[in-house]
Amino acid sequence: MDAKIVFWTLAFVDISIVLGFAIAGVRQIRRGDVARHRRSMITAGLLVLVFLASYLLKVALLGPEDMDLWSARSRTVLYVHETGIALMLLAGAVAGSQAWRMRGTRVVTRELGDPPAALSARRWHRRAGWAALAGATLAAAMAVGVLAGMYGRAGIF
Numbered sequence: 101m102d103a104k105i106v107f108w109t110l111a112f113v114d115i116s117i118v119l120g121f122a123i124a125g126v127r128q129i130r131r132g133d134v135a136r137h138r139r140s141m142i143t144a145g146l147l148v149l150v151f152l153a154s155y156l157l158k159v160a161l162l163g164p165e166d167m168d169l170w171s172a173r174s175r176t177v178l179y180v181h182e183t184g185i186a187l188m189l190l191a192g193a194v195a196g197s198q199a200w201r202m203r204g205t206r207v208v209t210r211e212l213g214d215p216p217a218a219l220s221a222r223r224w225h226r227r228a229g230w231a232a233l234a235g236a237t238l239a240a241a242m243a244v245g246v247l248a249g250m251y252g253r254a255g256i257f
């Protein structure tokens with residue numbers, strides 16, 4: 101199998117695991133488990149960074165994709181997929197920065213003696229967190245189509 105297709109197949113596994121951790125993270129915070137939520141979301145964020153670093157390596161070593169061979173439909177699927185990735189990255193960064201603002205506050209520590217978190221940090225963390233999850237869901241769903249197109253062009257099926 102072509103090295104680029106192997107790379108994108110692994111990237112798909114990576115984004116699926118990211119989505120799995122993000123969904124688990126939301127379920128954890130909804131039942132009040134801040135420590136597990138924090139761990140799940142940081143793991144998801146690290147896996148996104150692993151993808152970004154490996155993507156840079158892939159472009160340097162294997163080069164970009166040959167888009168001339170892509171149909172208009174495949175390009176549209178890729179564009180929607182990339183929009184999901186962009187939303188996940190931007191909103192995830194905002195959610196992460198607002199989580200940082202909440203550090204040491206009682207919403208995180210669950211200690212009544214600690215200061216309360218700023219309402220704006222809580223609100224923006226929640227909004228951006230949901231937006232990041234929506235982006236990751238869109239990106240992972242569209243990645244199925246992107247990968248199917250790659251397999252098709254390579255004659256795998």
Ligand code: HEM
Pocket residue numbers: 122125126129130134137138141142145192193195196199202207208222223225226228229230232233
């Ligand atoms: C960047 C990755 C993260 C994402 C995508 C994310 C996502 C979310 C979402 C969607 C909610 C709202 C859940 C609901 O509507 O009930 C939430 C709440 C919360 N998250 Fe995160 N989160 C992230 C990282 C963190 C980190 C690192 C912490 C650190 C402890 C944290 C602490 C919290 C807390 C305390 C709440 C509840 C806030 C409140 O009650 O208003 N999150 N998060």
